[in-house]
Amino acid sequence: MIASPFLNSPIKICCIGAGYVGGPTMAMIAKQCPDIQVHVVDLNQARIDQWNSDVLPVYEPGLDDVVREARGRNLTFSSRVETAIRESNIIFIAVNTPTKSFGIGAGRAANLEFIEKCARQIAECSTGHKIVVEKSTLPVRTAEAVKRILNSSAKDATFDVLSNPEFLAEGTAVQDLLQPDRVLIGGESSEAVERLAQVYGRWIPREKILTTNLWSSELSKLTANAFLAQRVSSINAISALCEATGADVDEVARAIGTDSRIGPKFLKSSVGFGGSCFQKDILNLVYLCEHFGLREVAQYWEQVVIMNDYQKRRFSERIVRTMFHTVSDKKIAIWGFAFKKDTNDTRESPAIHICRDLLEERARLVVYDPQVPEKQIRSELEACFQDSNGRLSETHKKLIETNVSVVKDVYVSAQEAHAIAVLTEWDEFKTIDCGRVYEEMRRPAFVFDGRNVLDRKAWLDRGFEVHSIGRPGVS
Numbered sequence: 001m002i003a004s005p006f007l008n009s010p011i012k013i014c015c016i017g018a019g020y021v022g023g024p025t026m027a028m029i030a031k032q033c034p035d036i037q038v039h040v041v042d043l044n045q046a047r048i049d050q051w052n053s054d055v056l057p058v059y060e061p062g063l064d065d066v067v068r069e070a071r072g073r074n075l076t077f078s079s080r081v082e083t084a085i086r087e088s089n090i091i092f093i094a095v096n097t098p099t100k101s102f103g104i105g106a107g108r109a110a111n112l113e114f115i116e117k118c119a120r121q122i123a124e125c126s127t128g129h130k131i132v133v134e135k136s137t138l139p140v141r142t143a144e145a146v147k148r149i150l151n152s153s154a155k156d157a158t159f160d161v162l163s164n165p166e167f168l169a170e171g172t173a174v175q176d177l178l179q180p181d182r183v184l185i186g187g188e189s190s191e192a193v194e195r196l197a198q199v200y201g202r203w204i205p206r207e208k209i210l211t212t213n214l215w216s217s218e219l220s221k222l223t224a225n226a227f228l229a230q231r232v233s234s235i236n237a238i239s240a241l242c243e244a245t246g247a248d249v250d251e252v253a254r255a256i257g258t259d260s261r262i263g264p265k266f267l268k269s270s271v272g273f274g275g276s277c278f279q280k281d282i283l284n285l286v287y288l289c290e291h292f293g294l295r296e297v298a299q300y301w302e303q304v305v306i307m308n309d310y311q312k313r314r315f316s317e318r319i320v321r322t323m324f325h326t327v328s329d330k331k332i333a334i335w336g337f338a339f340k341k342d343t344n345d346t347r348e349s350p351a352i353h354i355c356r357d358l359l360e361e362r363a364r365l366v367v368y369d370p371q372v373p374e375k376q377i378r379s380e381l382e383a384c385f386q387d388s389n390g391r392l393s394e395t396h397k398k399l400i401e402t403n404v405s406v407v408k409d410v411y412v413s414a415q416e417a418h419a420i421a422v423l424t425e426w427d428e429f430k431t432i433d434c435g436r437v438y439e440e441m442r443r444p445a446f447v448f449d450g451r452n453v454l455d456r457k458a459w460l461d462r463g464f465e466v467h468s469i470g471r472p473g474v475s
């Protein structure tokens with residue numbers, strides 16, 4: 001252990017960005033380290049108000065208890081960004097880094113505008129020494145830019161910049177934070193790395209805290225997400241072949257997953273991966289490779305996203321083709337809108353693409369999701385019909401208004417429906433009374449299981465025509 005007064009002074013943490021990453025991560029640090037003050041700030045006052053209320057902005061199993069334990073004790077949520085920066089000595093940056101929608105690198109590169117604004121604000125308000133921690137997923141060498149901004153704009157402060165990417169997955173965030181596979185800290189100053197390692201070391205075994213150089217840490221996060229997404233795209237590619245040949249993708253996944261070199265995780269074939277990270281991070285990786293002249297490497301990774309788009313499109317086309325080549329004016333119950341179960345997050349959800357395709361075919365959609373509010377569903381659908389200037393045509397606006405309804409009861413969604421499309425693997429869908437659903441539906445009663453969660457045999461026995469991912473359709 002390095003003996004240093006800097007290492008021994010009390011830690012005070014600030015986190016800029018109270019989203020899906022910043023909120024849960026800071027709540028866990030505060031819960032596990034009652035003596036450390038943790039102040040989470042965000043420009044979005046409505047979001048802060050929600051963090052201070054009984055209904056948190058992020059739906060995450062177990063998170064309510066974590067927040068309740070620490071909030072008001074050593075966990076604060078506010079919009080006082082400057083104060084929080086001033087009062088802390090470790091500052092996490094957990095702001096969003098969406099894909100750029102304009103200019104150079106549009107559609108691929110990460111938009112680093114929010115990161116840069118944070119760095120400038122930190123430089124502006126800081127005095128003394130601060131450790132600035134990149135929590136958001138960033139392109140390799142962003143820390144270089146952050147360092148330059150901090151050092152060139154600071155008045156009376158010095159900085160260490162660390163990369164500490166967050167590997168939590170939504171829906172299991174609390175467990176992932178409590179017992180992570182690893183914590184990764186990249187940095188140049190061993191003192192600063194140790195200081196942050198001490199925070200995590202309160203509840204995470206030291207051998208799980210990996211330290212690397214800055215660039216390895218930044219690149220590891222992009223690489224981890226690219227590898228995970230690649231596995232999903234790989235099994236989804238095989239699902240297309242299964243449908244054509246009569247093999248069953250879940251059986252294939254089980255057979256290959258028992259090979260200890262492959263392993264069983266992330267082999268669940270689906271309607272496509274979603275979420276705020278996978279697509280964004282791969283496109284980012286592709287952009288970086290192109291930037292460094294690595295054309296073949298860029299093309300290799302881009303194929304993961306191309307396959308995912310194909311999987312989503314293939315699913316909607318299968319629905320239309322199966323339903324006698326037209327879904328116009330037919331009622332389709334959409335089960336699940338979140339990008340995966342146990343989250344209210346809809347960013348890049350495959351459901352958005354499937355709904356858009358079906359609406360273009362003039363289907364009538366009745367959406368049910370246990371956690372996603374109606375307003376969010378409508379705004380996602382509006383956004384997906386917008387043109388590159390962000391304009392929504394009157395035709396599309398009207399289409400969404402007239403052809404989409406959102407209900408709070410899964411059985412109501414199926415009333416008079418011609419088909420059901422399961423787009424999120426919510427557990428409650430596994431125990432649905434398919435007899436009751438069947439009675440309410442039109443005939444033939446089609447079900448398209450985009451997550452392979454339904455008890456296929458029970459639904460078939462009940463009279464449904466069942467179309468699962470990676471299996472030929474059966475009635």
Ligand code: UDX
Nearest residue numbers: 166167168169170266267268270273274275277339340
């Ligand atoms: C991911 C990474 O797992 C996490 O480490 C990182 O910090 C952020 O990105 P997340 O997007 O929250 O986490 O969810 P994840 O569980 O990875 O699922 C991503 C998408 O892949 C979801 O749409 C999910 O439904 C899909 N998926 C996942 C499959 O279709 N099949 C699988 O076998 C696994």
Ligand code: ADP
Nearest residue numbers: 017018019020021022042043044095096114117
């Ligand atoms: P993630 O999934 O990475 O956590 P989110 O979009 O859920 O992303 O959260 C990022 C949060 O960061 C948003 O609530 C946004 O308002 C906030 N944010 C972005 N820029 C700033 C900034 N300069 N200062 C404070 N908060 C910011």
